[in-house]
Amino acid sequence: MTEKSVIIYISENSKQCKNLLNQMEEWNVSYETRNITRNDEYKKELQDMDLYGTPATFINNDPNAILGFQKNKIKASLKL
Template identity: 45%
Template sequence: MSNPNVIVYTSRNCNYCDKVITKLEEWEIDYEERNVSENREQFRELQRRNVYGTPAVFIDGEKILGFQERKMKNRLGIKEETPYMNTNTMNFS
Protein backbone atom coordinates (compact mmCIF):
# COMPACT_ATOMS: atom_id res chain seq x y z
CA MET A 1 0.00 0.00 0.00
CA SER A 2 1.38 3.39 -0.88
CA ASN A 3 0.84 6.52 1.14
CA PRO A 4 -2.15 5.54 3.26
CA ASN A 5 -4.13 8.33 4.89
CA VAL A 6 -3.61 7.75 8.62
CA ILE A 7 -5.29 9.81 11.33
CA VAL A 8 -4.67 8.99 14.99
CA TYR A 9 -6.90 10.44 17.69
CA THR A 10 -5.02 10.60 20.98
CA SER A 11 -5.43 12.08 24.43
CA ARG A 12 -3.15 13.10 27.29
CA ASN A 13 -1.70 10.39 29.55
CA CYS A 14 -2.83 7.58 27.23
CA ASN A 15 -0.29 4.74 27.19
CA TYR A 16 -1.99 2.94 24.30
CA CYS A 17 -1.96 6.17 22.29
CA ASP A 18 1.81 6.32 22.84
CA LYS A 19 2.14 2.71 21.66
CA VAL A 20 0.21 3.43 18.46
CA ILE A 21 2.39 6.47 17.69
CA THR A 22 5.58 4.54 18.49
CA LYS A 23 4.62 1.71 16.10
CA LEU A 24 3.67 4.06 13.28
CA GLU A 25 7.00 5.84 13.64
CA GLU A 26 8.86 2.50 13.82
CA TRP A 27 7.14 1.44 10.58
CA GLU A 28 7.93 4.87 9.06
CA ILE A 29 4.25 5.61 8.37
CA ASP A 30 3.19 9.24 7.96
CA TYR A 31 0.22 10.10 10.13
CA GLU A 32 -1.75 13.03 11.43
CA GLU A 33 -2.20 13.16 15.19
CA ARG A 34 -5.33 14.78 16.60
CA ASN A 35 -5.17 15.21 20.36
CA VAL A 36 -8.73 15.42 21.67
CA SER A 37 -7.53 16.61 25.08
CA GLU A 38 -6.02 19.73 23.54
CA ASN A 39 -8.54 20.47 20.81
CA ARG A 40 -12.27 20.51 21.59
CA GLU A 41 -13.27 20.53 17.91
CA GLN A 42 -11.23 17.38 17.28
CA PHE A 43 -13.00 15.77 20.24
CA ARG A 44 -16.38 16.62 18.72
CA GLU A 45 -15.16 15.36 15.34
CA LEU A 46 -14.29 12.00 16.94
CA GLN A 47 -17.71 11.84 18.59
CA ARG A 48 -19.37 12.47 15.21
CA ARG A 49 -17.60 9.29 14.08
CA ASN A 50 -19.34 7.50 16.99
CA VAL A 51 -16.06 7.02 18.87
CA TYR A 52 -15.75 8.08 22.49
CA GLY A 53 -12.28 6.85 23.49
CA THR A 54 -8.67 6.91 22.41
CA PRO A 55 -6.61 5.75 20.69
CA ALA A 56 -8.69 5.67 17.55
CA VAL A 57 -6.85 5.07 14.30
CA PHE A 58 -8.35 5.69 10.88
CA ILE A 59 -6.43 4.18 7.98
CA ASP A 60 -7.94 5.23 4.66
CA GLY A 61 -11.21 5.71 6.54
CA GLU A 62 -11.21 2.30 8.24
CA LYS A 63 -11.59 2.57 12.01
CA ILE A 64 -9.32 0.67 14.39
CA LEU A 65 -10.03 1.23 18.07
CA GLY A 66 -7.41 0.79 20.77
CA PHE A 67 -3.91 -0.54 20.22
CA GLN A 68 -4.33 -3.40 17.74
CA GLU A 69 -0.92 -3.93 16.19
CA ARG A 70 -1.87 -6.82 13.92
CA LYS A 71 -4.92 -5.03 12.58
CA MET A 72 -2.88 -1.90 11.88
CA LYS A 73 -0.14 -3.92 10.16
CA ASN A 74 -2.70 -5.74 8.06
CA ARG A 75 -4.44 -2.55 6.98
CA LEU A 76 -1.11 -0.86 6.23
CA GLY A 77 0.12 -3.85 4.22
CA ILE A 78 2.99 -4.59 6.59
CA LYS A 79 3.91 -8.27 6.53
CA GLU A 80 4.09 -10.21 9.78
CA GLU A 81 7.64 -11.21 10.56
CA THR A 82 8.11 -14.95 10.88
CA PRO A 83 10.85 -16.04 13.21
CA TYR A 84 13.69 -17.76 11.41
CA MET A 85 14.26 -21.32 12.51
CA ASN A 86 17.57 -22.97 11.66
CA THR A 87 16.67 -26.65 11.32
CA ASN A 88 20.35 -27.56 10.91
CA THR A 89 20.98 -26.87 14.58
CA MET A 90 17.78 -28.44 15.91
CA ASN A 91 17.73 -31.92 17.43
CA PHE A 92 14.76 -33.93 16.17
CA SER A 93 15.61 -37.22 17.89
Protein backbone atom coordinates in the same frame (compact mmCIF):
# COMPACT_ATOMS: atom_id res chain seq x y z
CA MET B 1 4.93 1.14 -1.09
CA THR B 2 2.22 3.68 -1.78
CA GLU B 3 1.63 6.40 0.77
CA LYS B 4 -1.29 5.71 3.09
CA SER B 5 -3.61 8.29 4.58
CA VAL B 6 -3.53 7.72 8.34
CA ILE B 7 -5.33 9.84 10.94
CA ILE B 8 -5.00 8.95 14.62
CA TYR B 9 -7.14 10.55 17.30
CA ILE B 10 -5.17 10.61 20.55
CA SER B 11 -5.50 11.90 24.09
CA GLU B 12 -2.96 13.07 26.65
CA ASN B 13 -1.45 10.63 29.14
CA SER B 14 -2.65 7.54 27.26
CA LYS B 15 -0.21 4.64 27.26
CA GLN B 16 -2.02 3.02 24.30
CA CYS B 17 -1.71 6.25 22.29
CA LYS B 18 2.00 6.53 23.07
CA ASN B 19 2.58 2.88 22.17
CA LEU B 20 0.70 3.26 18.89
CA LEU B 21 2.59 6.40 17.86
CA ASN B 22 5.91 4.71 18.72
CA GLN B 23 4.91 1.72 16.58
CA MET B 24 3.98 3.94 13.64
CA GLU B 25 7.42 5.59 13.89
CA GLU B 26 9.08 2.17 13.98
CA TRP B 27 7.17 1.16 10.84
CA ASN B 28 8.11 4.52 9.28
CA VAL B 29 4.46 5.33 8.54
CA SER B 30 3.40 8.96 8.09
CA TYR B 31 0.33 9.94 10.04
CA GLU B 32 -1.68 12.91 11.27
CA THR B 33 -2.56 13.14 14.95
CA ARG B 34 -5.66 14.80 16.27
CA ASN B 35 -5.35 15.43 19.99
CA ILE B 36 -8.80 15.47 21.59
CA THR B 37 -7.43 16.68 24.93
CA ARG B 38 -6.08 19.87 23.38
CA ASN B 39 -8.73 20.42 20.71
CA ASP B 40 -12.45 20.26 21.47
CA GLU B 41 -13.29 20.24 17.75
CA TYR B 42 -11.44 16.92 17.32
CA LYS B 43 -13.25 15.56 20.36
CA LYS B 44 -16.57 16.57 18.78
CA GLU B 45 -15.58 14.90 15.48
CA LEU B 46 -15.01 11.62 17.33
CA GLN B 47 -18.22 11.92 19.34
CA ASP B 48 -20.19 12.65 16.16
CA MET B 49 -19.01 9.21 14.96
CA ASP B 50 -20.17 7.66 18.27
CA LEU B 51 -16.56 7.09 19.30
CA TYR B 52 -15.47 7.98 22.81
CA GLY B 53 -12.04 6.38 23.24
CA THR B 54 -8.54 6.80 21.97
CA PRO B 55 -6.52 5.90 20.10
CA ALA B 56 -8.85 5.75 17.12
CA THR B 57 -7.02 5.09 13.85
CA PHE B 58 -8.47 5.76 10.42
CA ILE B 59 -6.59 4.36 7.42
CA ASN B 60 -7.17 5.37 3.79
CA ASN B 61 -10.45 7.19 4.52
CA ASP B 62 -12.07 3.98 5.82
CA PRO B 63 -15.04 5.19 7.88
CA ASN B 64 -14.45 2.40 10.41
CA ALA B 65 -11.83 3.24 13.01
CA ILE B 66 -9.47 0.74 14.54
CA LEU B 67 -9.94 1.36 18.24
CA GLY B 68 -7.12 0.95 20.73
CA PHE B 69 -3.63 -0.28 19.98
CA GLN B 70 -4.49 -3.31 17.86
CA LYS B 71 -1.02 -3.82 16.40
CA ASN B 72 -1.81 -6.75 14.09
CA LYS B 73 -5.04 -5.23 12.76
CA ILE B 74 -3.33 -1.90 12.04
CA LYS B 75 -0.37 -3.64 10.44
CA ALA B 76 -2.72 -5.65 8.18
CA SER B 77 -4.72 -2.52 7.25
CA LEU B 78 -1.48 -0.78 6.30
CA LYS B 79 -0.46 -3.87 4.30
CA LEU B 80 2.90 -4.07 6.05
